[in-house]
Amino acid sequence: MAGSVPADRIDSLAAVLGAIRTHRGMTQPLLTQRVGLGRSVVAARVVELETAGLVVNAGMAPSTGGRQPRQLRLRAEAGVVAGISIGATGMEIGLADLSGQVIAHVAEQIDVADGPEAVLGRVEVLVDAQLCEYAADQEVWGLGVGVPGPVEFASGLPVAPPIMPGWDGYPIRERFSRRWSAPTWVDNDVNLLALGELRTNPGAADAQDLLYVKIGTGIGAGLVSGGRLHRGSNGCAGDIGHVAVAEAENVICRCGNAGCLEAVAGGAALAREGRRLAETGASLVMADILASTGRLTAADVTVAADRGDAAARALLARTGRLVGTTLATLVSFYNPALVVLGGGVVNAGDHVLAAIRESVYRRSLPLATRTLRSEPASGGEAASLAGAVHLVLDELFEPRRLARWLPSGSPAGRPELAAGEAAGSAT
Amino acid sequence: MAGSVPADRIDSLAAVLGAIRTHRGMTQPLLTQRVGLGRSVVAARVVELETAGLVVNAGMAPSTGGRQPRQLRLRAEAGVVAGISIGATGMEIGLADLSGQVIAHVAEQIDVADGPEAVLGRVEVLVDAQLCEYAADQEVWGLGVGVPGPVEFASGLPVAPPIMPGWDGYPIRERFSRRWSAPTWVDNDVNLLALGELRTNPGAADAQDLLYVKIGTGIGAGLVSGGRLHRGSNGCAGDIGHVAVAEAENVICRCGNAGCLEAVAGGAALAREGRRLAETGASLVMADILASTGRLTAADVTVAADRGDAAARALLARTGRLVGTTLATLVSFYNPALVVLGGGVVNAGDHVLAAIRESVYRRSLPLATRTLRSEPASGGEAASLAGAVHLVLDELFEPRRLARWLPSGSPAGRPELAAGEAAGSAT
Numbered sequence: 027m028a029g030s031v032p033a034d035r036i037d038s039l040a041a042v043l044g045a046i047r048t049h050r051g052m053t054q055p056l057l058t059q060r061v062g063l064g065r066s067v068v069a070a071r072v073v074e075l076e077t078a079g080l081v082v083n084a085g086m087a088p089s090t091g092g093r094q095p096r097q098l099r100l101r102a103e104a105g106v107v108a109g110i111s112i113g114a115t116g117m118e119i120g121l122a123d124l125s126g127q128v129i130a131h132v133a134e135q136i137d138v139a140d141g142p143e144a145v146l147g148r149v150e151v152l153v154d155a156q157l158c159e160y161a162a163d164q165e166v167w168g169l170g171v172g173v174p175g176p177v178e179f180a181s182g183l184p185v186a187p188p189i190m191p192g193w194d195g196y197p198i199r200e201r202f203s204r205r206w207s208a209p210t211w212v213d214n215d216v217n218l219l220a221l222g223e224l225r226t227n228p229g230a231a232d233a234q235d236l237l238y239v240k241i242g243t244g245i246g247a248g249l250v251s252g253g254r255l256h257r258g259s260n261g262c263a264g265d266i267g268h269v270a271v272a273e274a275e276n277v278i279c280r281c282g283n284a285g286c287l288e289a290v291a292g293g294a295a296l297a298r299e300g301r302r303l304a305e306t307g308a309s310l311v312m313a314d315i316l317a318s319t320g321r322l323t324a325a326d327v328t329v330a331a332d333r334g335d336a337a338a339r340a341l342l343a344r345t346g347r348l349v350g351t352t353l354a355t356l357v358s359f360y361n362p363a364l365v366v367l368g369g370g371v372v373n374a375g376d377h378v379l380a381a382i383r384e385s386v387y388r389r390s391l392p393l394a395t396r397t398l399r400s401e402p403a404s405g406g407e408a409a410s411l412a413g414a415v416h417l418v419l420d421e422l423f424e425p426r427r428l429a430r431w432l433p434s435g436s437p438a439g440r441p442e443l444a445a446g447e448a449a450g451s452a453t
Numbered sequence: 454m455a456g457s458v459p460a461d462r463i464d465s466l467a468a469v470l471g472a473i474r475t476h477r478g479m480t481q482p483l484l485t486q487r488v489g490l491g492r493s494v495v496a497a498r499v500v501e502l503e504t505a506g507l508v509v510n511a512g513m514a515p516s517t518g519g520r521q522p523r524q525l526r527l528r529a530e531a532g533v534v535a536g537i538s539i540g541a542t543g544m545e546i547g548l549a550d551l552s553g554q555v556i557a558h559v560a561e562q563i564d565v566a567d568g569p570e571a572v573l574g575r576v577e578v579l580v581d582a583q584l585c586e587y588a589a590d591q592e593v594w595g596l597g598v599g600v601p602g603p604v605e606f607a608s609g610l611p612v613a614p615p616i617m618p619g620w621d622g623y624p625i626r627e628r629f630s631r632r633w634s635a636p637t638w639v640d641n642d643v644n645l646l647a648l649g650e651l652r653t654n655p656g657a658a659d660a661q662d663l664l665y666v667k668i669g670t671g672i673g674a675g676l677v678s679g680g681r682l683h684r685g686s687n688g689c690a691g692d693i694g695h696v697a698v699a700e701a702e703n704v705i706c707r708c709g710n711a712g713c714l715e716a717v718a719g720g721a722a723l724a725r726e727g728r729r730l731a732e733t734g735a736s737l738v739m740a741d742i743l744a745s746t747g748r749l750t751a752a753d754v755t756v757a758a759d760r761g762d763a764a765a766r767a768l769l770a771r772t773g774r775l776v777g778t779t780l781a782t783l784v785s786f787y788n789p790a791l792v793v794l795g796g797g798v799v800n801a802g803d804h805v806l807a808a809i810r811e812s813v814y815r816r817s818l819p820l821a822t823r824t825l826r827s828e829p830a831s832g833g834e835a836a837s838l839a840g841a842v843h844l845v846l847d848e849l850f851e852p853r854r855l856a857r858w859l860p861s862g863s864p865a866g867r868p869e870l871a872a873g874e875a876a877g878s879a880t
Contacts, residue, residue, distance in 0.1 A: 247786065258788025260821060262785075262820045262821050265785055265818050269782040270816050272699035352782070355779070358695065359783055360787075361684075361692070389696075398686070
């Protein structure tokens with residue numbers, strides 16, 4: 027909660043800063059129009075942001091009759107934020123400036139099942155190395171962490187994540203916020219993918235309601251409602267891998283239930299069916315692959331389909347149909363403007379995507395598909411890192427937080443941690 | 454967009470007014486804590502709101518050491534708003550004060566298929582009669598209208614509503630905002646039911662993510678995300694009557710598709726199956742009802758179940774199971790804190806509700822049901838009217854709008870219409 031008089035001022039500061047940081051070439055006349063504040067208020071706020079070292083000159087804009095107005099930009103180099111995207115079998119770590127531009131990033135294979143001590147210890151080594159090499163004279167303003175399981179966002183704690191043994195309730199936020207004395211936010215990886223697409227894919231910029239569906243080893247979704255993440259009451263919104271589908275009635279899922287979508291349409295199901303087709307001789311191409319490599323992965327099914335193998339193509343089309351049927355229900359229910367399809371399945375291209383689209387357009391409410399767009403994820407692996415970075419920036423520049431670290435009149439350093447923040451309550 | 458300097462002031466005015474209108478017994482010290490503004494700013498805003506006639510004294514609060522602080526309340530009697538809830542076969546019309554308290558209401562049978570001229574003409578007669586009797590010396594500050602079909606909220610136009618012939622694109626907002634020179638908002642009736650529960654059911658007050666499922670002739674849902682309605686990209690979010698269910702594969706729905714949920718679990722399906730059970734002699738109780746009245750309605754199935762008829766009970770349980778299986782997918786996907794079950798089905802009580810709950814808890818992700826509550830709608834018919842009223846109040850007291858009708862220093866009359874508002878662009 028902000029202190030005394032500044033709260034009024036902070037709302038307008040946040041509005042002015044928000045417009046400058048999300049639009050290129052902002053000028054004071056444009057700000058007056060966009061944020062609905064008077065010219066004198068805008069001018070005062072710009073001076074304050076310049077004094078704080080957060081906004082600088084970016085050249086002159088073309089004149090529209092009178093004097094040429096100055097263009098303003100966020101001083102993105104004022105600080106760095108770290109994004110950490112932890113997946114089931116790999117992680118991506120990067121630094122970004124305050125505009126979200128990634129300065130450096132590194133990817134590494136890991137096994138999330140090795141537990142938090144091993145994985146987070148390695149994260150700390152890599153972040154420190156990046157800071158040393160690329161931001162030696164800068165401080166970390168905040169960290170964003172994505173993990174492949176449900177997270178209670180308010181506390182930053184993983185909640186019973188099925189593929190992350192040892193992580194249930196592990197205080198990731200507390201560890202990192204102490205380590206770097208900087209506020210830390212933790213979220214589910216698919217939420218960060220959705221946020222990354224929303225903020226970095228130009229085609230998603232005007233999609234206030236977006237659905238990101240990741241089909242990989244697991245199947246999950248990230249929901250954006252009115253331009254912000256819908257995380258749900260327990261932070262597990264979008265967890266659609268284990269919804270019931272009729273086609274899976276007799277298949278037991280790794281979760282112990284029968285009938286789960288993931289058990290028939292996830293990456294493991296694809297590999298298992300591919301292997302069955304190879305072993306029964308239904309697919310000669312996949313039989314070849316199995317014989318030469320000794321194993322058959324979900325990616326191999328795509329390889330076979332690309333070589334024209336009919337059985338592999340039919341298998342991928344069936345996967346698309348299964349996902350598409352569930353997705354059709356979700357599109358009718360949620361009415362998104364854009365469905366982004368990500369995860370390993372994107373590599374299978376139209377073998378899967380065409381069947382997904384066909385099911386969605388056939389089975390959703392006509393009104394819900396009238397203007398619906400569906401696209402493969404543009405960001406790939408980078409989207410998750412971008413999501414982690416933008417999670418931090420959105421939280422840092424949120425008005426209430428801004429009030430805490432932008433004291434009246436004085437130049438801004440790195441935001442201060444509030445009491446209790448290092449102990450896991452950054453919101 | 455607001456004019457010059459006031460925008461800053463308007464944000465704090467809106468915050469102070471918002472806290473006063475949503476909390477009983479607000480005092481200036483409590484406001485300082487709650488809205489995070491300084492004492493002097495709060496005091497100045499309270500004076501402005503009193504000058505504008507929107508806030509008045511409501512007695513003294515107990516002292517907490519020093520001087521007793523004044524309690525403040527919204528001057529709810531400063532104006533009236535009209536709520537108009539139009540259903541397929543009936544409508545409810547009422548007046549409320551600015552706190553949302555309903556002053557007068559009337560219900561009437563109608564057939565929405567008679568078209569907008571007939572139905573809205575009758576609405577106008579009834580609203581005028583109420584205004585004349587209960588608010589002769591007051592002006593209408595705004596109107597909220599609910600209709601049983603999808604609405605593009607930004608324009609207030611019904612969009613291809615399946616059970617409302619003649620209403621597609623009909624300018625309801627334009628007609629009413631001209632008629633009463635007051636801003637008008639139009640929304641889908643199930644959205645208004647969800648909003649009504651959110652604002653008037655004490656058990657829903659802290660549910661930021663809520664799902665209202667109405668099972669009547671049609672089946673539809675209203676979604677609340679983070680305390681506000683999620684309407685979707687085309688205004689048709691929640692339209693789940695026509696999602697595919699395996700059990701309906703061979704049943705043709707009134708929409709022309711096969712496999713729709715509504716075709717096997719809606720009110721018409723219940724009546725149809727009940728009649729079949731009566732005619733084949735599988736249910737003697739329903740056969741009696743059919744023989745004595747010449748027809749068999751969905752409500753009759755509940756009557757038979759209440760009399761202990763096994764076939765009727767099994768039919769209602771099946772309906773619950775069908776709805777529950779789809780709802781389980783939506784609960785996993787959306788992770789609401791509260792599911793409210795409304796529509797005619799609520800009258801069947803546990804014959805249906807127990808089966809819905811059992812399916813949801815058995816088939817949703819365990820984490821999504823860990824703290825999930827599911828309850829029959831508390832508001833009944835009144836919730837829809839309450840939703841229409843609160844839709845208007847939320848929009849009227851929204852900061853940007855407040856800026857337009859609360860001019861600096863002068864006492865507030867009814868909010869002025871902005872240019873173009875009467876022509877259907879009130880947002």
